[in-house]
Amino acid sequence: MKRQLILEDGTVFTGDAYGDLNQKEGEIVFNTGMTGYQEILSDPSYCGQIVTMTYPLIGNYGINRDDFESIDPSVFGFVVKEMCEAPSNFRHEETLDEFLKQKEIPAISGIDTRKLTKIIRKHGTMRAVLTAAGDEHNDKPIFSQGMTDQVSRVSTKNPYVVPGRGHRVVLVDFGMKHGILRDLTKRNCHVTVVPYDYTAKQILALKPEGIMLTNGPGDPKDVPVAIDMIKDIMPHVPVFGICLGHQLISLAAGADTEKMRFGHRGSNHPVKDLTIGKTHLTSQNHGYAVTRASLEGTDLELTHIAINDDSVEGVKHTTYPTFCVQYHPESSPGPEDTSYLFDQFMTNIENAKRLNKEAL
Numbered sequence: 016m017k018r019q020l021i022l023e024d025g026t027v028f029t030g031d032a033y034g035d036l037n038q039k040e041g042e043i044v045f046n047t048g049m050t051g052y053q054e055i056l057s058d059p060s061y062c063g064q065i066v067t068m069t070y071p072l073i074g075n076y077g078i079n080r081d082d083f084e085s086i087d088p089s090v091f092g093f094v095v096k097e098m099c100e101a102p103s104n105f106r107h108e109e110t111l112d113e114f115l116k117q118k119e120i121p122a123i124s125g126i127d128t129r130k131l132t133k134i135i136r137k138h139g140t141m142r143a144v145l146t147a148a149g150d151e152h153n154d155k156p157i158f159s160q161g162m163t164d165q166v167s168r169v170s171t172k173n174p175y176v177v178p179g180r181g182h183r184v185v186l187v188d189f190g191m192k193h194g195i196l197r198d199l200t201k202r203n204c205h206v207t208v209v210p211y212d213y214t215a216k217q218i219l220a221l222k223p224e225g226i227m228l229t230n231g232p233g234d235p236k237d238v239p240v241a242i243d244m245i246k247d248i249m250p251h252v253p254v255f256g257i258c259l260g261h262q263l264i265s266l267a268a269g270a271d272t273e274k275m276r277f278g279h280r281g282s283n284h285p286v287k288d289l290t291i292g293k294t295h296l297t298s299q300n301h302g303y304a305v306t307r308a309s310l311e312g313t314d315l316e317l318t319h320i321a322i323n324d325d326s327v328e329g330v331k332h333t334t335y336p337t338f339c340v341q342y343h344p345e346s347s348p349g350p351e352d353t354s355y356l357f358d359q360f361m362t363n364i365e366n367a368k369r370l371n372k373e374a375l
């Protein structure tokens with residue numbers, strides 16, 4: 016069965032239909048990872064987006080039960096050059112197509128993803144629709160402005176606890192990748208996961224020793240409730256933010272964010288940690304970034320920069336024990352070079368606990 020991918024600029028790609036057969040519109044983006052499609056498909060930060068994989072063969076190791084980053088994927092569509100129908104891997108339990116059908120994600124295969132990626136690089140991310148081929152009603156689709164409520168769609172509705180014998184951490188879920196939780200439980204933390212709209216008062220009532228702000232979909236400016244909450248928690252407890260969490264911390268501290276032309280999505284983005292003078296390979300998925308010039312005059316200090324385009328990849332607060340990065344130290348998928356940041360968070364928590372004890 017044939018299917019079309021129609022871009023906002025009028026470009027039409029015709030290929031083979033996979034996954035769900037419904038029509039779906041979203042923001043078209045590309046990811047350059049050679050592997051990791053299962054983690055990418057289940058990363059809630061892709062809510063509302065149609066993801067193109069630039070690597071030409073996708074699905075060759077199937078889908079397994081271990082590599083999910085969320086239970087219910089929220090990506091709107093998937094675009095590949097070649098969809099592997101006969102995966103081979105000892106962990107594989109179903110094919111990528113079976114998974115896409117089950118989770119109602121439409122996909123297209125057999126199109127020139129290199130050409131598509133070049134268009135996105137040149138014109139920037141844009142709206143696109145996946146639709147049945149040859150349906151004349153769809154020749155000129157009407158594109159929406161996109162969504163603004165993605166975080167409320169993917170955040171947990173109710174708080175829950177993942178018990179541990181170590182530090183008490185409250186994890187504010189803006190669309191959490193499970194890898195973040197795994198990195199905290201690996202360090203024995205007692206984690207309470209709370210919805211994105213929890214107030215500072217509700218969070219502080221849980222007596223956290225550290226607060227973690229997760230990744231999440233969409234524009235950080237669409238979540239003003241979190242910006243207010245962050246302003247109020249920073250003076251009290253060590254805070255660590257990842258991706259959307261980093262953007263929200265920056266907004267709360269008076270800096271600004273902007274939409275990038277086509278963003279960073281892949282598993283091999285080099286980032287320099289200016290505090291230790293080392294460059295690491297990082298996993299990334301973001302379409303917005305903190306505006307570098309906006310850091311001036313705030314209490315934020317630039318700590319990480321992207322080697323490819325000099326954009327802001329991390330900041331820390333000059334007064335409070337708050338720090339954050341734009342990339343994914345939890346990897347999943349991608350290199351684990353920067354998991355030391357979770358250790359840094361543990362150290363900040365220990366230091367704050369010691370200071371609190373001394374003050375008694």
Ligand SMILES: NC(=O)CC[C@H](N)C(=O)O
Pocket residue numbers: 060229230231232233234235257258259260300301302303304
């Ligand atoms: N992975 C994320 O948290 C992404 C943050 C934000 N939605 C962006 O695209 O920039």
